[in-house]
Every structure is written in structure tokens, then in C-alpha cells.
Amino acid sequence: MIITIDGPAGSGKSTTARRVAAQLGYVYLDTGAMYRAVALGFLRADVPRTADGAAKVLPTLRVDVQYRGDTMQVLLGGQDVTHQIRSAEVDHVVSDVSTLAAVREYMVDEQRRIGREQAEEHGGVVLDGRDTGTVVFPDADLKVFMVADVDERARRRQQEYAEAGDTIPFEEVRAEIEQRDRQDRTRDIAPLRRAEDAVELDTTDCTIAEQVDFVVDRVKAHPDWGT
Ligand code: DC
Secondary structure: OEEEEEOOOOOOHHHHHHHHHHHHOOEEEEHHHHHHHHHHHHHHHOOOOOHHHHHHHHHHOOEEEEEEOOEEEEEEOOEEOOOHHHOHHHHHHHHHHOOOHHHHHHHHHHHHHHHHHHHHHHOOEEEEEOOHHHHHOOOOOEEEEEEOOHHHHHHHHHHHHHHOOOOOOHHHHHHHHHHHHHHHHHOOOOOOOOOOOOEEEEOOOOOHHHHHHHHHHHHHOOOOOOO
16 A cells, blocks of 8 residues: 655644554655755765756765664665754755756655565555655555645744754744745646645644544545455
């Protein structure tokens, strides 16, 4: 069973995807974390966020994911960078890096490979990102597109920063999210958009439990569920 959850930053994808996977005994694949690891690679190598920069740095980068129980860890060159990729610095550059064709080719191949492997081994995989239902797995069994009001998304993101020890003014977080949405939606390759066959969920007024139930109920209603 392949389940994709796409949507803009802060719409609730990752919390939902993680919990849905845990409830169903499936594996969670956070595709944004993989783009973040590549973005960290660009920052560390100090190369421009252009096709030339990508040609220089990509051959030297290795991004892997590994699982510790329910937790997905991201490795860059064998080093665990799961926490480093959540910094405001990475937030700032990741959207630029993810517009580059060479980066997307590398990531999509890896995501398909990992997704198929994990689904085979555990019966299912839940991916979240921007193009997981449109490009990575266009034949997914269930596609969800999550949206939420921008103020609510900024509030959630500000709280995540606060939990990581970063105090960032609300207006700044909101502006960053709006800028990232615009870039993710208007880029040439694999822009953020709802797949035609995706079900839309507006999480502005949803509890996490409601979001999770929404997806789990649809998985259980699928004709292949339990086969
Ligand atoms: O979900 P996130 O905020 O961790 O994603 C970080 C960035 O990575 C996002 O701004 C766009 C990019 N991304 C992408 O282009 N395609 C995906 N499938 C997932 C993320």
C-alpha cells in the first residue's frame, strides 16, 4: 500500500504521515527531510544554489535514510543530520535547492527505491512532501492533499522553532512560509499541486487525531486493504 500526503509547509503532513504509518505498521518516508539534507550539503560545501553548484556538489553527496524503530533518520555522508536539517538556515535555502533538476532527479529515484523497498518489507509506506502523489508515485493507492490557513501554518511553524530553541517573530515566520509556498507552487519542475485523484483535507480547525483518522479510515476502505 502506497499512501502519499502532499501540501504546503505547516499543513500537518508530517505529523499525520508519521502517526498513520505507526498505526498501520507501515513506514514513514519524509521526502522533505531528504531535500533538506541536500540543502545542508550545499551550505556545507558553500556552492551556489544553481545548476553549476549542483554539478559540483551532487557527485560528492550521499543522502541515506535509516529507521530506528518508528523514527526516520537522515544521513549525509554517513553522518546523522536529522536535527541539523531543521534549522532556520536550511529552511531559508531548501526551496531554492529543490528547484534544481539534477537534485530532483536524484531525490525522486531514491524516494521510489526506498518507498518500494519499505512497502515490500512492511506492507505499506506513507510518504509526505510536495510531489509524492504527482511525480514520485503517480499510481499511489491513496493520495491526500493537505491545506491549512497560512496564519495557522505560521503559528505551528513558530512553535516548532520555539521547541528547537529559536525565537522567531510571527511576521517573519509567516513571510518565510508564504515565500516558500510561492516558490514551491510556481517552480518549473514538479511544482506543488493537488493530484487530480487526491482527496483534500483542510486541517485549519482539525485536531491531530482527526487528521490521522481521516487518512486511516480511507486506507481501511481501500479494496486492497488487508489483502
Ligand atoms: O516539507 P519540508 O518543509 O520539510 O520541505 C522542505 C522543502 O523541500 C520544501 O520547501 C520544498 C522541498 N520539497 C520538494 O520540493 N519536494 C518534496 N517532495 C518535498 C519537499
